[in-house]
Amino acid sequence: MDTRRRLKLELRVAAFLLGIIALIPMVVSNDYWLGVLIVSMYFAMVATGWNILAGYTGQFSFAPATFGMLGAYVTGLAGFHFGLPAFAGIPAAVVVSAMIGFLLGRIVLRLHGPYLALTTLAFAEVVRAAISNSMTITRGDLGLNVEAIPVSRVGYYYFFLGALLLVVSMTFALLRSRAGLFLQAIRDDEIAASSRGVNVVTWKVVAFTLSAAIGGLAGALYAHFAQLISPELGLLSQSGMIVSMVVIGGMGSLVGPLAGAFLVYYLSEFLRDAGGYQHIVFALLVIIFARFFREGLWGFTRALTPVTAMPSGTAAAANSKSDGDRSISTARVVLPDASTSSPILGVETLSKSFGGLQAVKSVSFDVAEGEIVGLIGPNGSGKTTLLNILSGHYRADTGIVRLDGQAVQNARTNELAGKGLLRMFQLTRIFRRMSAFDNLMVAGRALGLDEGEAQRRANALLQDLGLTGVAHLDAGRLSGGQAKLVEFGCCFIVPPRVVLLDEPFAAIHPTIKDVMAKFILKRNALGQTFVIVSHDMPIIAELCTTAVCMNAGEVIAAGKTRDVLSNPLVIESYLGEEHDRTTHS
Amino acid sequence: MKPTGFIRKSMRRAASLSFAALATILSGQAHEVQAADPIKIGVTLAMSPPGSVIQGTQLRDGLSIALKMINDQGGVLGRPVELIYEDTQGIPEKARAAAEKLITKDGVVAITGEHQSSSGLAAIEVAHRYHIPYLNSNAWSDAIRSKGYPEVFNPGNYNTRVALAVAEVMADLKLKRIVAIAEKTDYGIGLAELIRDLLKERSPGTEYSYITVDRAGKDFLPVILPLRANPPDAIVQLLLPPAAYIMINQLHEQGVAPSSKTWLYEASGVADYPDFWKNVQDAAKGMLTFGLYHPEMPLLPLGKSVATAYQAGTNRPLNRLMFQGADSLFLIVEAIKAAGSTKPDAMIAALQKTEWVGTRGTVTFSNEKGFKFQQWLNVPYVTLQVTKVNQPIDEMQLVQGPGKPLDPAKLTKAK
Amino acid sequence: MLVADLVINGLIIGFLYALMAIGLSLIFGVLRIVNFAHGEFYMVGAYAYSLITLSSGISPWFALPLAFLAGSLVGLVSERLLVRPLYAGYANWGFMRDEYAVIVTFGLSLLLISLADKIIGPFSYRGPTLLPPSRIELGPFLLNGNRLLAAALGIAILAIAVGFVRYSYWGKQIQAVAQNRLGASLAGANVNVVSSLVFAISGGLAALAGALLAPFIAATPDVGLFPAVKSYVIVVLGGLGSIPGSIVASLLLGVVESLAAVYISYDYRDTFGLVVLILVLLFRPQGLFGQKGREV
Structure with missing residues (x-):
């Protein structure tokens, strides 16, 4: 709910x-x-x-x-x-x-x-x-x-x-x-x-x-x-008692602490004359609730409310075939003009090492506005580390990152998001105990939308992504593909400047992959810029106009996707992994 | 659409019915008071740590013996007596809540049993507010007396009495440097300061200091090691068990006291507790101790019958707290008898006029202000020396008899 | 010479702290949970040792292994009934995954304390010493023989425990599971047995610490509170899951407390370790010896 x-x-x-x-x-x-x-x-x-x-x-x-x-x-x-x-x-x-x-x-x-x-x-x-x-x-x-x-x-x-x-x-x-x-x-x-x-x-x-x-x-x-x-x-035991009251009543609910406090304290007073068993009863209650009724008394009431059957990933994807153009109206239209304008995202001699391991070595490249850039390279080549620096999760040791010409290498993640740089993670990161709808609301409200506007856009996005049927389920109950779509959607509730996608197509159903790819192209047509990390070469070739290939922390090739993919250095760097890849995908 | 009058009325009735049910649940066994109902007396004791459980147990033994004797003789005013126990854990806040519960929920006519000063100080505020007689069985702090509350009576021992005993022994032994180790409570600090004041009068040249420690402490070496580096002539022990046992053991372990250089005076009266020898062995040898009961003290007929009942029930040696517990309850019942009612004013007036032959002497309450207020002044005491491991109290060396001065010839210095 | 006395006594206490703390550290290393009932394993050991020797009169030397067994048994049962569901169905726990361990072990702690209070009673039982009372003079130092023996036994047990985890077959399984639970199970390690084993060892070691200290600190239902709080400080200070870190932190804490109690303030002795802990965490959130994990 x-x-x-x-x-x-x-x-x-x-x-x-x-x-x-x-x-x-x-x-x-x-x-x-x-x-x-x-x-x-x-x-x-x-x-x-x-x-x-x-x-x-x-x-x-x-x-x-x-x-x-x-x-x-x-x-x-x-x-x-x-x-x-x-x-x-x-x-x-x-x-x-x-x-x-x-x-x-x-x-x-x-x-x-x-x-x-x-x-x-x-x-x-x-x-x-x-x-x-x-x-x-x-x-x-x-x-x-x-x-x-x-x-x-x-x-x-x-x-x-x-x-x-x-x-x-x-x-x-x-x-x-x-x-x-x-x-x-x-x-x-x-x-x-x-x-x-x-x-x-x-x-x-x-x-x-x-x-x-x-x-x-x-x-x-x-x-x-x-x-x-x-x-x-x-005393610690007093704190423990308060914790237990909340657990017994139901954590993370308004009613839980009230119900828990009255029940536990009343019970302990009631048992006072029963020969000092109140501590034992209380301890057992804590254990039993934590062990078997983790959502507490309030959880009982939640358990009584019916849960809508969870549609499978493919069914949800099938819904998405219905047209979703409504969301476009809210997006800012910026035509790509890569050749004349300064780059939207500029990376200059960026380096980062962990202990003895140099994960990113003096990496430089530019991303023009309206481009879809594929960031490729074998496992361990530093792609995710680079993305983590770009999205503000890691601090680079040296180097400059520019967003719209502004140096942002020291900005915090949430500040970057505010500037329009959003990011999707390789391992899905969503708010598991909030509904898909609320997941989108978080992003919308955090990026400055008022409530009504955020709601309107969240609903439109859910429809575009074929998630309307599961919009009000806790996101933790969604299938892997649906969860990915929710995270994906969070990047678009406010029209982004640059979206960083880390392996968005890994381990999901082909129809969901299709939904995402189409959505990316549609948004790109509105001028939004993408950097996509992926091992899926066919889709990189299909989506990306330009590509950057990394190996051992360095950029070994950059340019038109076709050229990069046929670059002998790139092929060589992948060869060691080729066998591995085919068996996994 | 508005509900019709009938529906509204029945809804209201249903609501008030369920409400009444709720109220009954909430108030527990609320309906009471019938003619042959027992007279309820509240008891606050430490029955679990960090309070001194041993004291609580011994007092409880005495209280239940007295209760049985009273009810066997038909109770008082034709009604049986019932004791309602509350565990204070020796924590003031719990003692306050316990006293309040006993008075407002159980409707007790008097409260007794207390043996820890901090708890007693908290509880007498409640007793005073509700004007309910409070018989302090064994909380020694002078502050309980000097508040001057008319509800509070003290048939047990008091700090000034112990401090005087300690100061006299120290002065008689002509000691130059004395260190007391006290628990950080009203009892411990109060006693340590009284000893200082009384020593100043009796032996002005003596250098005296005291250290306070946490009663839940487990390791006292940081206090003991500096004493080993610079040993005093005597150490006065003012902790209650279990801290007292740990302290005595660690003093011995480190060779500080009792030693050829340093006396150990144990002033909390722990040597007659049933778990004393379970917790302290060699460490107690040579220790001086303050005692409120010794076989050389004459037992009055009531004391003898209590003693017989106690020994029939347990095979533990007689001890002072058991007698004090019995005395407390007898005093309350005597007051009810004399007053002919359980009304607070009548009971308090009766208690103030008490002249009752108890287990170990005739109890009267002084009406002097200060630490003597409503205190039985002539509590008998002795000073003993432990000479052997596992020695019961009646075999310990009596170095100062009841009402007599210290006999230094009977003392043995540790090697 | 007071300083040297204090340092030596601090070290002796420190080794006994270490015996407590490594069990806690081991559980965290393998299961990623903090066991809030750890102090009660200590309590079980202290009671087992004291009650067995006092009631049966057998040599306290035999009571030591029995205390270890009692602690292991309690550890084992707790693991099976309360902790196992946590990782057996970890993936399905949408709700209260991290809080569960804290709350359920806190409940267990409360239960064990109140059961001891109800069954054994609130009285304190002091265990007999292993040797007749003796004082050893080492040059200018006067040491208590039994304390020294307890520390020596503590060191020996620590060495055995560390050796077991480092070199034995099961120890290697424990290390494997600690590094990567899923990987280890795929590679054929029996994750359930390892988890039980870790709880049993941890319970046993805490119980041994309780038994070794029982002659100095008598057993009461709540005796486990103070070693537990010390252990929490130690494992966080040393870095959760790091056994060498725990040992160093234990010795450090023992000595710091011993010195500070005399030279700074006896009253605030229990707070020094806590203040050091908070300061360390301000600058090194992973503790002195802990490894910083990859977050993203």
Whole structure:
């Protein structure tokens, strides 16, 4: 399902849940159970914050509880040392937590997966140890007394509910905006996201900052409710509990953290009198959900919604036979005039080495606007490395890359995408947990289209590529060929200047190959420029006007495709591989 | 189209019904209070780490013996007594939540059992807010007393008493340089500072310093090695188990104390814990320790019957915490009896007037302000020296009897 | 002489850290996951050693291999029940591929701690020492015989483990799977057996560390937390998956902590390693000895 549609449904369920919670004090007056629900709301807020970071952005931090603790101590210490009242302490806590979240986000920017989890774990332990050992400032493990807010238990209850409502609606607004698309794109594939023009650095830091701010708010409220805070709030086991709440409720959904927090915390209180089995039950729940119900409680509801049968690759390709000229109207028409204008893409003495291996050696060539250039060469000749430099994934050691005459060798991938240089990868990179439609929306929104325009173009492109039937399926469920088409389509939602295609025709069905080839020619006719890496000589010969051949990191031939293909050096460089190629294709 | 009145009404009824069901689930076993209902008393204890589980267990033993004795005699005010236990893990935040749960959910008439000062300090705030009597079984920190809360009564030991004992022994031995190692809690720091103050009065020439360590610490060599490089005349141990055991072992391992140069004074009273000898062997030989129970202390008739019941149930040696636990519950029940009700004000008034013959002496509560507030001042104590591995407390060398000065002739210096 | 004392004690602790950490590193190297229940393998070893010797009275020397077996068994069972589904159906996991391992091993850690608390109880059990208490005077240094022995055994076990992975038949299979899981399975390596083996070895080594330290740090349900956190720091510092890196990082951490605790601050001793870690990652995200992978 599309992000937007799913989100709307989630908002309704979340509103329903919060509505029930709002009514509870009318039938439950027991201070204790209200207290349990208040603490559940604390957890629900922190869990929602962590879910933005981990569930939506894919940044698995192991420090959610740490920000709750930080928020609690900011307002607690401000009150304890400077007599700051709660109404000033709570905003201060939000600001300070957000600042620390921002810094953490900057620090861990380059870390992924286990490194990220372990480094945030280290951060969590440093903060906790600092608080628990700074006796003179924080009173350490003895705990810090915090002033109460002079309201009744029910007053606190609605105070927390208001904050939770704020957090949930802010999260909804965030996810509904283009940020929602970008964050999920980063989660599914960071490299692909930057190639589609998403500023990964900014949005990752935004996610860290917001998540920390929410944690800080929750913690600060908790401090004034509990009136005693200790470093226990930031224990790893607390973070683990928050993670588990989100997992049990359903990661990457608006409802999941709410449902998980209330269920887990209520259950653990309910089992309190049952002889200390609550930890065992809780541990088993975590394992069982992670093992068998990975999408959590919310996933059950998703499992109930019917999934459209997945059309096979050929059927989808057959659809594409229908004419798709509508998309052309949106494209900018630039006539090729290669002979007179300066080259659109210029490469001057580009070199790159990895350790001892020189992958690209002083490569120079020009691509004229409106050309389709074939980049060929045997395996390991440096084609992909060159493409990675051109698309900003690698920094060249020396040399200059010009796009429209502008030196861009130091530009970041997403900046290049913004300038109209787009790229398709050899191993398909799409956002697997977003629909094909949303995949295109990411590219459209990142490249500056407004929502309506992006939707219109995405639909037109899907139709051109024969993907309308699968447009709203998660892209991860598509066949290999369909997935390739989705990635291919992302390069065209905004008319590109130059498209770099790395092995677009490898291992796909001939009809899909045909769809792509026709599409390339059609777009080329509008003046769009292509650089295609391929081992498929017949298609290179058919599509490309000029070709560049590399071997061992160097350009060994360049010029008209026919001439390059008949160049003895080129033939020689391929000979060693000829046998290999025929057996594989 | 608007729903008709009937449909609207039945929808509303359905909604309120499901809501009532939800409320029942949420409030658990909400409906209570009948005539023969038991009187509920809350107990907060450390039943799992990082709290001192051993203390929790011994107190629990004493509480359940007293409970059985009380209920066998028909309870109080014709109602049986029921204890509701909550695990604090020795964590203040959990102790606070536990006290609140006991009062607001379970409706207990009093709380007792606490044995860790930081937890006690957190819980008395709750007891004070809800005005519920709080019998502090064994949290030693003076701060619990000096808050001056009328709800809080202290029949157990207190830091000043221990500090005085330590300071007197140190002064009597005429030691020049003393280092205390304290856990970083209200109990540990409070005690370390009291010893400093009392030593200043009793032995002004003595150089005294204290080090605080994390009670969850596992390796204390960074603290111990500098002491080995420059050994003091005595080391005072102010940690609770399990950190206390690790510290005693590592002090011995590194040859720091007890040694020919350095005395080891163990002031947390850990030598009578059932797991003491499981965790500490040779390291304890020569150690001086503070004790709140020793067979030379006279046991009163109630103490004897508690002791008999304890030894019938377990074959563990008698210990102070078991007696303290029993005392705490008896005191609450006596107060209910005297007040004729479980109303807080009546119970507190009755407790303030307590003059009750307990297991080891007659308990009364002082009304002086400060650390003596609502404290049983005459808690009996002794100083002992461990002379053999696996020595039960009644065979340890008594170097200072209850109410008597230190007898240096009975001391043996380690080789 | 305090400095030398501190360095020696830091090294002794460091070798025991290494014993913990290489198991974690091995699992990461082969399966690309971080086992958050690693500390609980240590806990199993500490309990196995202490309870077996205390209850049966057999020589602690026999309890050491039994502790190894107990740890291996727990490792093996965890792998079969919880970890195997991860790579058995890896390709089909559209959802929560990376998070699964973290969450499921965290759940396992919680389960083992609460089971130990429920079954064995919260009391601490200190294992007997391997030798009668002794102090060895080496010139100006006074060393505790049992600590020295534990470190020596630690070094010997490390050497055996490293030798096994380097030179034995199964060790070579492990290396092959670590380098390329798919390739190794195509070449006939039994990937499932290798994965089980890695978990068993890792569990066994952590358990041995627990057993060797049980005379100094008594077994409690949550005793695994501190060695686990140290191990995480060590493996990231040394570079995930690099065994030599883990060993160097362990010794470094042991010495740094020992010195810093005295000369900088005892209170903040546990944070030094973490701060060093964060600093290293700022400049070398792959750790001291880790290899930077090709991303695109």
